[in-house]
Amino acid sequence: xxxxxxxxxxxxxxxxxxxxxxxxxxxxxxxxxxxxxxxxxxxxxxxxxxxxxxxxxxxxxxxxxxxxxxxxxxxxxxxxxxxxxxxxxxxxxxxxxxxxxxxxxxxxxxxxxxxxxxxxxxxxxxxxxxxxxxxxxxxxxxxxxxxxxxxxxxxxxxxxxxxxxxxxxxxxxxxxxxxxxxxxxxxxxxxxxxxxxxxxxxxxxxxxxxxxxxxxxxxxxxxxxxxxxxxxxxxxxxxxxxxxxxxxxxxxxxxxxxxxxxxxxxxxxxxxxxxxxxxxxxxxxxxxxxxxxxxxxxxxxxxxxxxxxxxxxxxxxxxxxxxxxxxxxxxxxxxxxxxxxxxxxxxxxxxxxxxxxxxxxxxxxxxxxxxxxxxxxxx
Amino acid sequence: xxxxxxxxxxxxxxxxxxxxxxxxxxxxxxxxxxxxxxxxxxxxxxxxxxxxxxxxxxxxxxxxxxxxxxxxxxxxxxxxxxxxxxxxxxxxxxxxxxxxxxxxxxxxxxxxxxxxxxxxxxxxxxxxxxxxxxxxxxxxxxxxxxxxxxxxxxxxxxxxxxxxxxxxxxxxxxxxxxxxxxxxxxxxxxxxxxxxxxxxxxxxxxxxxxxxxxxxxxxxxxxxxxxxxxxxxxxxxxxxxxxxxxxxxxxxxxxxxxxxxxxxxxxxxxxxxxxxxxxxxxxxxxxxxxxxxxxxxxxxxxxxxxxxxxxxxxxxxxxxxxxxxxxxxxxxxxxxxxxxxxxxxxxxxxxxxxxxxxx
Numbered sequence: 001x002x003x004x005x006x007x008x009x010x011x012x013x014x015x016x017x018x019x020x021x022x023x024x025x026x027x028x029x030x031x032x033x034x035x036x037x038x039x040x041x042x043x044x045x046x047x048x049x050x051x052x053x054x055x056x057x058x059x060x061x062x063x064x065x066x067x068x069x070x071x072x073x074x075x076x077x078x079x080x081x082x083x084x085x086x087x088x089x090x091x092x093x094x095x096x097x098x099x100x101x102x103x104x105x106x107x108x109x110x111x112x113x114x115x116x117x118x119x120x121x122x123x124x125x126x127x128x129x130x131x132x133x134x135x136x137x138x139x140x141x142x143x144x145x146x147x148x149x150x151x152x153x154x155x156x157x158x159x160x161x162x163x164x165x166x167x168x169x170x171x172x173x174x175x176x177x178x179x180x181x182x183x184x185x186x187x188x189x190x191x192x193x194x195x196x197x198x199x200x201x202x203x204x205x206x207x208x209x210x211x212x213x214x215x216x217x218x219x220x221x222x223x224x225x226x227x228x229x230x231x232x233x234x235x236x237x238x239x240x241x242x243x244x245x246x247x248x249x250x251x252x253x254x255x256x257x258x259x260x261x262x263x264x265x266x267x268x269x270x271x272x273x274x275x276x277x278x279x280x281x282x283x284x285x286x287x288x289x290x291x292x293x294x295x296x297x298x299x300x301x302x303x304x305x306x307x308x309x310x311x312x313x314x315x316x317x318x319x320x321x322x323x324x325x326x327x328x329x330x331x332x333x334x335x336x337x338x339x340x341x342x343x344x345x346x347x348x349x350x351x352x353x354x355x356x357x358x359x360x361x362x363x364x365x366x367x368x369x370x371x372x373x374x375x376x377x378x379x
Numbered sequence: 380x381x382x383x384x385x386x387x388x389x390x391x392x393x394x395x396x397x398x399x400x401x402x403x404x405x406x407x408x409x410x411x412x413x414x415x416x417x418x419x420x421x422x423x424x425x426x427x428x429x430x431x432x433x434x435x436x437x438x439x440x441x442x443x444x445x446x447x448x449x450x451x452x453x454x455x456x457x458x459x460x461x462x463x464x465x466x467x468x469x470x471x472x473x474x475x476x477x478x479x480x481x482x483x484x485x486x487x488x489x490x491x492x493x494x495x496x497x498x499x500x501x502x503x504x505x506x507x508x509x510x511x512x513x514x515x516x517x518x519x520x521x522x523x524x525x526x527x528x529x530x531x532x533x534x535x536x537x538x539x540x541x542x543x544x545x546x547x548x549x550x551x552x553x554x555x556x557x558x559x560x561x562x563x564x565x566x567x568x569x570x571x572x573x574x575x576x577x578x579x580x581x582x583x584x585x586x587x588x589x590x591x592x593x594x595x596x597x598x599x600x601x602x603x604x605x606x607x608x609x610x611x612x613x614x615x616x617x618x619x620x621x622x623x624x625x626x627x628x629x630x631x632x633x634x635x636x637x638x639x640x641x642x643x644x645x646x647x648x649x650x651x652x653x654x655x656x657x658x659x660x661x662x663x664x665x666x667x668x669x670x671x672x673x674x675x676x677x678x679x680x681x682x683x684x685x686x687x688x689x690x691x692x693x694x695x696x697x698x699x700x701x702x703x704x705x706x707x708x709x710x711x712x713x714x715x716x717x718x719x720x721x722x723x724x725x726x727x728x729x730x731x732x733x734x735x736x737x738x
């Protein structure tokens with residue numbers, strides 16, 4: 001009796017486990033790699049009536065000819081819809097593949113949409129369990145759909161090209177690596193505002209176009225690419241980077257220094273000051289000078305310390321300029337609110353209107369640049 | 380001679396029964412109910428659990444290794460014993476089956492979104508049934524194996540050292556807490572499971588190490604919970620954490636290894652053994668109680684009936700939020716049992732002994 005029952009159960013078990021209810025056959029899947037969001041052209045002025053232009057790119061090694069963007073081995077789908085998941089249904093109607101987002105790497109937001117706020121789209125992404133928290137968020141200076149639709153003949157297929165470029169650039173700190181996790185974290189934190197890398201189309205290439213600064217989820221201003229590294233130093237510790245310094249601002253015309261293998265460390269000190277706050281940000285930078293064009297002599301200790309001083313001044317001047325604009329625009333991209341919050345009681349912090357206080361606080365940068373070495377060849 | 384449980388196995392068994400599916404939501408619950416730096420309150424919950432274990436240790440000392448059923452049946456009339464046992468059997472069976480259902484539903488959210496959950500629940504119950512019928516000694520051996528399968532994943536938390544920011548913790552303590560009492564009860568259920576050692580008295584070999592092992596199990600649970608929750612509070616911003624449904628899974632999803640990413644699906648599958656252990660032990664406890672209720676019935680049949688009953692009941696709640704609601708109330712009842720049962724036993728033993736050995 002038992003044996004019969006056991007046999008029956010075993011057979012039933014096999015029947016069930018090989019039932020294969022949830023099949024995922026790779027060839028039948030459309031693995032979305034990049035998604036772009038824009039306001040649909042010709043949309044209403046009224047934000048609530050606006051439609052969304054959604055595009056996705058799916059790598060298709062089996063379609064098209066040749067390699068790289070020139071060979072168009074990708075599928076590019078576009079739809080106009082009210083919501084992003086609604087757009088997904090619309091996109092699905094245009095392909096024989098089952099669209100899945102498990103391999104999504106990057107989401108591009110057009111500038112005009114970013115100016116209106118992107119949280120509701122990000123909310124859809126963080127809700128979806130198949131989407132990784134490491135998906136990148138990128139702002140396109142211009143139209144995200146156009147940038148993604150275009151094929152760049154000298155590069156890998158567009159989605160991959162942008163993804164790899166951002167990966168590389170964020171490694172060297174030129175742009176932040178903003179992921180869904182990071183954006184959501186900063187969006188919900190009352191002591192910091194999110195940031196994201198910005199890119200734009202430049203002929204046959206896509207170019208890094210600085211850093212987009214948000215207030216909550218709305219794009220407010222950007223940091224120019226040439227200031228991006230200094231911005232990174234103001235914000236966090238840097239482990240690798242190259243800084244190009246034009247010393248003409250320090251009254252030394254036609255003098256240029258390039259600091260390579262740059263490492264920086266930042267520390268923040270908050271002191272209450274006449275009912276306001278004074279924030280001192282110390283930045284310690286060290287790097288090698290592999291290029292110097294000017295009248296000073298790198299081998300001379302005194303001249304080298306002059307260069308150190310000049311570069312420090314340069315960094316400090318840029319930092320001061322950036323923080324002034326950020327304070328004017330009420331974007332706390334450096335997260336100074338977090339530091340100030342740490343010194344306060346709960347009631348004090350909540351009584352204070354942080355964005356207003358932020359405009360008034362006094363921020364001082366103290367930059368100390370050290371030249372570690374100056375190459376393997378003397379003049 | 381029947382094989383007896385070694386304290387080491389008891390310790391690991393306690394940990395495996397305690398740490399279950401709840402750890403997936405625990406950081407969010409702490410943020411929601413206990414507010415800023417809610418992770419600190421874990422120490423308080425752990426202290427309450429430790430006190431409860433102390434009560435159990437008093438029972439153990441007074442009982443001289445007798446099973447609690449003997450103690451109860453010797454002193455209480457059948458009219459009281461019968462409903463008491465029925466309550467124990469139903470609460471423990473239900474908590475077992477609903478916790479299993481919760482795990483299965485979670486599993487389907489992430490891994491097999493369109494597979495009917497009851498298929499998987501069926502397979503799950505078959506494993507649980509086979510484990511329970513093998514007896515407590517084999518269950519504890521399985522728990523030890525499962526422990527080593529799961530515990531190393533705690534090392535993955537080291538991955539978050541880089542993203543951890545002390546400044547995210549904020550200097551605020553327990554601000555913006557809500558429903559502290561109700562929420563606290565729900566959080567406390569994360570520690571439940573140790574009360575089942577009441578049923579282990581006849582099965583342990585050494586008098587001395589047994590209770591220390593239970594304390595150790597609880598300590599280990601506290602330590603792992605603290606590690607997970609502290610990581611979450613430092614890695615996520617507070618308001619973000621209150622909105623995350625499954626913080627632990629999000630945490631695992633963030634891990635990217637050079638050769639593979641999105642490893643959370645593998646880990647959810649791995650935590651099956653942890654969930655399995657909680658369910659197995661609860662239904663084992665229920666079947667032990669049922670055995671005392673109907674001494675003539677075969678153990679195998681009792682277990683079979685209970686597992687089938689549990690399977691049938693778990694059809695009823697079919698969405699995650701319903702399951703959570705059921706678990707909430709069952710958790711309250713189980714907490715009541717965890718405290719009430721040892722107190723009752725102490726009272727009985729104190730009266731029987733005339734207060735001789737109480738001190």
